[in-house]
Amino acid sequence: MMKVLLCITLLLVAAPAYAMHISEGILPLPWAVGWFALAVPFVALGIRQLNSLAREDLSIKPLVGLMAAVVFIISCMPVPVPTAGTCSHPCGTGMAAILLGPWISSLIAAVALLLQALFLSHGGLSTWGANIFSMGVIGSLAGYLTFKGLRAMGAPLALAAFFAGLQADWATYLATSVELASGIRGSEPFLPLLEKILIAFVPTQLPLGILEGAMTAGMVVLLYRKRPDILVRMRVIEPGEVKAHG
Amino acid sequence: MHIFTHSTHNGTFLADIDPRVKLLCSLALLLMVISGKGLLLPLVTTLLCIGICIRAGVRLRSLALRFAEPAFIILMIVLLKLFCSGHAPLFSVSLFGIELTGYREGLTEGLMIATRIIGAVSVVNALAAVTPFTELMAAFSWLRLPQAFIEVTLFAWRYLFLLHDDARVIYAAQKNRLGYTGYRTGLRSFGTLAGTLVIKAFDNSRTVTTAMLQRGYDGNLPMLKHKPFRIGEVAASLMFIVCMGILWKL
Numbered sequence: 396m397m398k399v400l401l402c403i404t405l406l407l408v409a410a411p412a413y414a415m416h417i418s419e420g421i422l423p424l425p426w427a428v429g430w431f432a433l434a435v436p437f438v439a440l441g442i443r444q445l446n447s448l449a450r451e452d453l454s455i456k457p458l459v460g461l462m463a464a465v466v467f468i469i470s471c472m473p474v475p476v477p478t479a480g481t482c483s484h485p486c487g488t489g490m491a492a493i494l495l496g497p498w499i500s501s502l503i504a505a506v507a508l509l510l511q512a513l514f515l516s517h518g519g520l521s522t523w524g525a526n527i528f529s530m531g532v533i534g535s536l537a538g539y540l541t542f543k544g545l546r547a548m549g550a551p552l553a554l555a556a557f558f559a560g561l562q563a564d565w566a567t568y569l570a571t572s573v574e575l576a577s578g579i580r581g582s583e584p585f586l587p588l589l590e591k592i593l594i595a596f597v598p599t600q601l602p603l604g605i606l607e608g609a610m611t612a613g614m615v616v617l618l619y620r621k622r623p624d625i626l627v628r629m630r631v632i633e634p635g636e637v638k639a640h641g
Numbered sequence: 642m643h644i645f646t647h648s649t650h651n652g653t654f655l656a657d658i659d660p661r662v663k664l665l666c667s668l669a670l671l672l673m674v675i676s677g678k679g680l681l682l683p684l685v686t687t688l689l690c691i692g693i694c695i696r697a698g699v700r701l702r703s704l705a706l707r708f709a710e711p712a713f714i715i716l717m718i719v720l721l722k723l724f725c726s727g728h729a730p731l732f733s734v735s736l737f738g739i740e741l742t743g744y745r746e747g748l749t750e751g752l753m754i755a756t757r758i759i760g761a762v763s764v765v766n767a768l769a770a771v772t773p774f775t776e777l778m779a780a781f782s783w784l785r786l787p788q789a790f791i792e793v794t795l796f797a798w799r800y801l802f803l804l805h806d807d808a809r810v811i812y813a814a815q816k817n818r819l820g821y822t823g824y825r826t827g828l829r830s831f832g833t834l835a836g837t838l839v840i841k842a843f844d845n846s847r848t849v850t851t852a853m854l855q856r857g858y859d860g861n862l863p864m865l866k867h868k869p870f871r872i873g874e875v876a877a878s879l880m881f882i883v884c885m886g887i888l889w890k891l
Contacts, residue, residue, distance in 0.1 A: 416710075418710065418711045418714045418715075418758055418762070419711065419758060419761040419762045419765055420674060420675055420683075420711075420754075420757040420758035420759070420760060420761025420762060421714070421718070421754060421757070421758055422675070423675065423676070424672065424675050424676040427675060438790070439787075442787050442789045442790055445789050445793070446789055449789075449860055450860075453850055453854065453858065453860050454846050454847055454849075454850035456789065456792055456793060456796060456860070457796050457800075457845075457846040457849045457850050457853075458842065458843065458846035459793050459796070460792070460793045460794070460795070460796020460797040460799075460800065460846075461796065461797070461800050461804070461842035461843075461845055461846050461849075462839070462842055463793060463794070463796075463797035464796075464797045464798075464800050464801040464804045464805075464842070465804060465835075465838045465839060465842050467797065467801060468801070468804055468805055468808050468838065469835055469838070472808075472831075487835075490835065490839070494839070502790065502793065503793075505790070506790070506793050506794045506797050507797070509794060510794070510797065510798065510801070512765060513765060513768070513769045513774075513777070514769055515707065516707040516708065516710060516711060516762050516765065516766060517710055519761060519762065519765060520668075520671060520761075520765055521671055521672075521675050521761055579718060579722075579754060581722075581726065581750050582726075582746075583725075583726050588725075591721065591725060592721075595717070595721075606828060606831070609828040609829075609831070609832060610828070610831050610832045610835050611832075611835075612832060613828065613829055613831065613832010613833055613835065613836060614832055614835040614836035614839060615836075616832070616836070617832065617833055617836030617837065617840075618836055618839065618840065621836075621840065622840050622843070625839070625840065625843050
């Protein structure tokens with residue numbers, strides 16, 4: 396109990412809490428290489444899909460680049476987290492996954508993470524693979540599958556988008572905690588350390604997940620009201636749905 | 642974002658060195674720092690790289706901001722390790738009635754990770770400080786990173802600043818209209834901001850493609866052409882890596 400309290404106190408001290416990114420140098424070499432090897436196939440899938448789409452539509456590469464810029468900007472925006480009295484930031488991959496699918500979203504996350512590592516020291520080159528895997532792969536897959544699953548069950552667009560953003564954020568947080576615990580545990584047993592890290596991140600990540608969900612829902616609702624053609628083009632909704640609601 | 646727009650690439654002889662040499666040296670140094678077992682190499686690397694950043698004209702405030710996030714993470718990890726890891730008690734403190742014991746092994750492990758983080762962050766900061774982004778991407782391309790990845794990154798880099806300006810204008814307009822006064826209003830405003838950026842990204846991608854097609858774009862961006870390696874640079878960088886390797890071995 397005492398150690399749990401300590402973990403929470405530590406997190407409150409670590410005010411900005413860019414908890415989604417594992418900082419440069421934290422992971423020992425074998426873990427850094429391992430997570431990189433796990434992330435590469437998913438990014439390769441994204442690149443393959445992008446190249447295949449680019450053969451039909453030349454605007455797809457600029458679009459993916461611009462979406463990476465949007466994800467970068469959104470993930471740089473400090474958002475107040477009332478429960479922790481601090482600022483944190485959303486990751487934006489749930490939004491990208493809904494619009495462009497999980498594989499291209501992994502590629503977008505890889506690009507945004509590279510830019511952040513080089514110019515903001517958020518994340519890093521040695522932890523690039525681990526961050527791609529948690530934010531790009533796990534976050535995107537969680538967001539995409541939640542959205543598609545809920546839509547298949549007949550959930551409204553806003554609700555499905557909200558839970559997609561929420562799941563993408565929380566899944567990223569869970570994966571980051573696993574990566575962090577496995578990387579820094581040293582001689583300590585894995586599970587108790589994972590528990591401490593999970594508890595330490597709760598005050599920021601729980602409300603942040605809700606914020607990410609609200610942001611994703613807000614984005615999808617705005618697109619639906621103002622530019623439903625984008626949602627139709629990205630196959631988020633069927634053309635008939637626009638007419639039905641419009 | 643402020644520190645992002647203030648990266649600088651001059652004021653040091655390193656700015657003229659082949660970006661491939663700088664990238665390879667940085668990656669080698671990064672590998673040594675994260676695989677090292679001692680404190681000496683990360684500390685020497687930190688001093689060296691911070692010196693390079695300052696010589697390259699990076700402002701101290703920017704540098705401090707870039708180190709802020711790693712510093713908080715270091716603090717968290719050192720304290721977690723100190724109080725939660727190890728067996729040999731080092732000291733005990735009473736905090737709000739809770740007895741906390743710091744352990745020797747935990748402190749050692751925590752400090753090892755801390756120096757590793759600081760050293761590695763310094764290397765990446767120094768690389769970014771002395772290498773223009775387009776040259777860095779050309780060097781990544783030479784390292785056989787997929788062309789599509791490089792192109793998407795260059796597009797993102799090119800339009801990042803435009804979208805960032807748009808985001809700032811929208812945010813200021815929302816704030817002036819009390820868009821962030823309450824939690825619910827703030828959430829709604831943030832969603833609208835994200836949605837508007839996505840709309841701008843879609844519209845800009847069409848405009849950009851049309852403009853590029855008129856200039857002969859065929860789906861592939863041309864990369865910067867590299868000059869042949871200069872023997873002096875390669876020899877000096879090999880010597881540097883060997884010297885750092887000796888420190889790594891110590």
